[in-house]
Amino acid sequence: MANPSQRTLLFTGAYAEDNQSGVCVYEFNEDSGELKLLDEVSGIKNPTFLNVDPEARRLYAIGEITEEGGKTGEVISFEIDPMAGKLTERNRVRSVSSSTCHIQRDEASKYLIVSSYHGGLVGLHAIDKDGQAGELLDEKKHADLVSVREDQQSRAHSAFYSPDGRFVFVQDLGLDKILAYTVNENTQELSFHGETQLEAGVGPRHLAFHPSGAYAYVINELNSSVTVLRYIPNEGRLEILETISTLPADFDGESYCAEIAVSEDGKTVYGSNRGHDSIVVFNVHEDTGRLSPVQYISTEGGHPRHFTLMPGGKFLVVANRDGNNLVLFDVNPEDGKLAFTGYTVSQSKPVCVKPAVFQL
Numbered sequence: 001m002a003n004p005s006q007r008t009l010l011f012t013g014a015y016a017e018d019n020q021s022g023v024c025v026y027e028f029n030e031d032s033g034e035l036k037l038l039d040e041v042s043g044i045k046n047p048t049f050l051n052v053d054p055e056a057r058r059l060y061a062i063g064e065i066t067e068e069g070g071k072t073g074e075v076i077s078f079e080i081d082p083m084a085g086k087l088t089e090r091n092r093v094r095s096v097s098s099s100t101c102h103i104q105r106d107e108a109s110k111y112l113i114v115s116s117y118h119g120g121l122v123g124l125h126a127i128d129k130d131g132q133a134g135e136l137l138d139e140k141k142h143a144d145l146v147s148v149r150e151d152q153q154s155r156a157h158s159a160f161y162s163p164d165g166r167f168v169f170v171q172d173l174g175l176d177k178i179l180a181y182t183v184n185e186n187t188q189e190l191s192f193h194g195e196t197q198l199e200a201g202v203g204p205r206h207l208a209f210h211p212s213g214a215y216a217y218v219i220n221e222l223n224s225s226v227t228v229l230r231y232i233p234n235e236g237r238l239e240i241l242e243t244i245s246t247l248p249a250d251f252d253g254e255s256y257c258a259e260i261a262v263s264e265d266g267k268t269v270y271g272s273n274r275g276h277d278s279i280v281v282f283n284v285h286e287d288t289g290r291l292s293p294v295q296y297i298s299t300e301g302g303h304p305r306h307f308t309l310m311p312g313g314k315f316l317v318v319a320n321r322d323g324n325n326l327v328l329f330d331v332n333p334e335d336g337k338l339a340f341t342g343y344t345v346s347q348s349k350p351v352c353v354k355p356a357v358f359q360l
Helices: none
Strands: 006-014 023-028 035-041 050-053 058-067 070-081 086-094 102-105 111-116 121-127 133-141 156-161 168-172 177-184 189-197 204-209 215-220 225-232 237-245 256-262 268-274 278-284 291-298 304-309 315-320 325-331 338-346 350-359
Touching: 006 050, 023 086, 035 086, 050 102, 050 350, 058 086, 058 102, 070 111, 070 133, 086 133, 102 156, 121 156, 121 189, 133 189, 156 204, 168 204, 177 204, 177 237, 189 237, 204 256, 215 237, 215 256, 215 268, 225 256, 237 291, 268 304, 278 304, 291 338, 315 350, 325 350
Parallel strands: 256 304, 304 350
Antiparallel strands: 006 023, 006 350, 023 035, 050 058, 058 070, 070 086, 102 111, 111 121, 111 156, 121 133, 156 168, 168 177, 177 189, 204 215, 215 225, 225 237, 256 268, 268 278, 278 291, 304 315, 315 325, 325 338
């Protein structure tokens, strides 16, 4: 039964014009898995990625603004009222010099890191004492830090902290690299630490660490694969172990990967295929971190841009951008396999789903 002293909310971001609802808030019923719309926010162009801080009751969204004919990023901070399920905008700050696609927060809620696909760069914002995004502190272009061939263009797609919080790993889809940074607390800048070179043409997009902290999994958009990496904490380095396809052997159509997640117990890894329009379910080999596919299941909608395992691990929610829906799946506690519940919610062009549990 659901705990009456806490409430689970699901926040969604979408492709939207600034006069359309781009961020939505749903109540999540932990028993039935059903979603109830509580709030909708307009006034932001393309709030395509979100970050939620349940302890501080804050939500951060990226947005897109036009300056002198070019697109730049902005970060919007909201206060969350978990009882009402409502968002109140607190501030907006201009971000990096190009449109952004991802936003990340450190465990201590001191910083926000944004990634720009079109700009090939990452930016650092402080979070102020009121929990609002501060001015841009630093911006780093990957092409200034690592070698780039003439036929390549840097495409920073996401930033994720290592389990120990010491390093930030940024996936660059255009360079087939994962760049490692540290945050210099004295200068409040991003310091380049090193790089992991993946196979040519794979296109790393998002990354997820294993709960043990020993392994990381990066989903590769362009060749529909997952690369398994060993995390070496004392060096802040990722070491490639294997790369495995996310598609069934008999599929020969066009498809591109998007999101990746690891179950709370570390036994299962999930990835989304856009084109095949499926979630691939992998079994994790406990002694090596390597993967074996055990299921490919339809997402019941086109272009599964993002998905999330709900807290507690009993349900998984998929955001189908072209299906214009959120789709709910049961998670088998024994083997991690998914089963469509028959439950969907209509929403225009959803591209990010972020759950959070709030203490009331």
